[in-house]
Amino acid sequence: MIKIDNIINEHNVKSVGITGHINPDGDCIGSVLALYNYISYNYPDIRVVPYLTGKPGEFSYLNGFDSIITEDDGSSPDMFVVLDCSVKERIKPFVRLFDGASVTVNIDHHIPTGEPFATYSHIDDTAPSVCEVLYGALDNAKFNKETAECLYTGLVTDTGVFKYAATRQKTMEIAGELINYGFDFSEIIDGVFYERTFTQTKALAKAIENTQLLFNGSAAYSYVSVEDMESAGVKASDLGGIVEQLRLIKGVEVAVFIYPVQDGMNKVSMRSKKYADVSKYAISKGGGGHMRAAGFSTFDGINKIKQDIEAYLEKELS
Ligand code: 5GP
Numbered sequence: 001m002i003k004i005d006n007i008i009n010e011h012n013v014k015s016v017g018i019t020g021h022i023n024p025d026g027d028c029i030g031s032v033l034a035l036y037n038y039i040s041y042n043y044p045d046i047r048v049v050p051y052l053t054g055k056p057g058e059f060s061y062l063n064g065f066d067s068i069i070t071e072d073d074g075s076s077p078d079m080f081v082v083l084d085c086s087v088k089e090r091i092k093p094f095v096r097l098f099d100g101a102s103v104t105v106n107i108d109h110h111i112p113t114g115e116p117f118a119t120y121s122h123i124d125d126t127a128p129s130v131c132e133v134l135y136g137a138l139d140n141a142k143f144n145k146e147t148a149e150c151l152y153t154g155l156v157t158d159t160g161v162f163k164y165a166a167t168r169q170k171t172m173e174i175a176g177e178l179i180n181y182g183f184d185f186s187e188i189i190d191g192v193f194y195e196r197t198f199t200q201t202k203a204l205a206k207a208i209e210n211t212q213l214l215f216n217g218s219a220a221y222s223y224v225s226v227e228d229m230e231s232a233g234v235k236a237s238d239l240g241g242i243v244e245q246l247r248l249i250k251g252v253e254v255a256v257f258i259y260p261v262q263d264g265m266n267k268v269s270m271r272s273k274k275y276a277d278v279s280k281y282a283i284s285k286g287g288g289g290h291m292r293a294a295g296f297s298t299f300d301g302i303n304k305i306k307q308d309i310e311a312y313l314e315k316e317l318s
Pocket residue numbers: 021086087090110268269270286287288289290293294295296297
């Protein structure tokens with residue numbers, strides 16, 4: 001296991017940039033801001049900047065949220081850290097910052113799809129969240145409340161509030177240690193997992209209306225179109241949790257949700273419940289993820305996506 005403190009000291013690091021994957025979720029933002037808070041608190045002389053392509057408002061309670069920079073700011077940090085991301089392409093537009101750094105670090109929990117790309121890599125694809133992996137790379141004697149709250153947010157979001165199958169004893173032990181820092185964990189769980197804005201609720205209604213059950217009810221398939229999104233007044237970033245709702249339909253093993261992201265591109269989110277490995281299909285389409293949660297983006301239209309996925313599901317669910 002790599003240790004962030006050792007890397008900082010050995011390389012005499014004076015400035016750090018941190019990023020995660022595009023369209024950041026709770027584990028991604030949580031890990032990036034956990035490391036941001038950890039370094040700010042323990043190394044006040046180091047300049048540290050969190051870089052992310054988006055700032056979803058439900059995470060604005062995390063300390064450091066206002067410091068997130070969404071574009072390349074032209075700086076040249078000595079050390080650049082990539083969290084919750086297994087491929088360099090998914091950190092665009094921050095590749096220049098990565099390439100210019102003298103020491104790079106990649107900590108992740110996705111199934112690897114390529115060669116290691118950083119000076120130091122620690123990938124644990126059995127970990128339910130990258131926050132759990134990052135926890136092991138930090139010294140827990142040097143946490144503050146802000147760092148703990150960020151890590152807890154990642155644990156909660158990527159385990160579906162400690163219920164997905166990858167959740168393990170260590171996850172619970174880390175969560176137990178973190179809640180002693182005294183943040184309001186009930187509010188975090190409600191805010192990041194259960195609460196929906198009214199527009200998100202309308203988008204969910206559209207998605208549910210469009211849902212079809214396939215293969216004797218073992219697959220749930222849905223989409224929202226550009227027109228649906230316009231009529232509900234939603235953005236792609238409002239649609240993150242919908243696939244989870246499809247997965248919860250009784251009897252469903254695989255849930256598939258498709259939505260337009262930008263310029264004719266569609267995002268496909270896949271989830272499975274017990275046995276189907278959705279990562280294989282997502283990886284074959286140039287995406288990635290985990291056995292039970294994976295995704296990819298494509299310029300294919302909705303009908304073509306559905307046709308191809310049906311062929312995969314027929315094999316996977318038979
Ligand atoms: P979601 O469906 O919530 O966007 O993603 C589910 C999981 O698959 C997450 O771990 C996410 O990082 C991963 N994933 C989603 N889309 C892509 C993609 O286009 N490429 C890669 N490498 N991973 C993806």
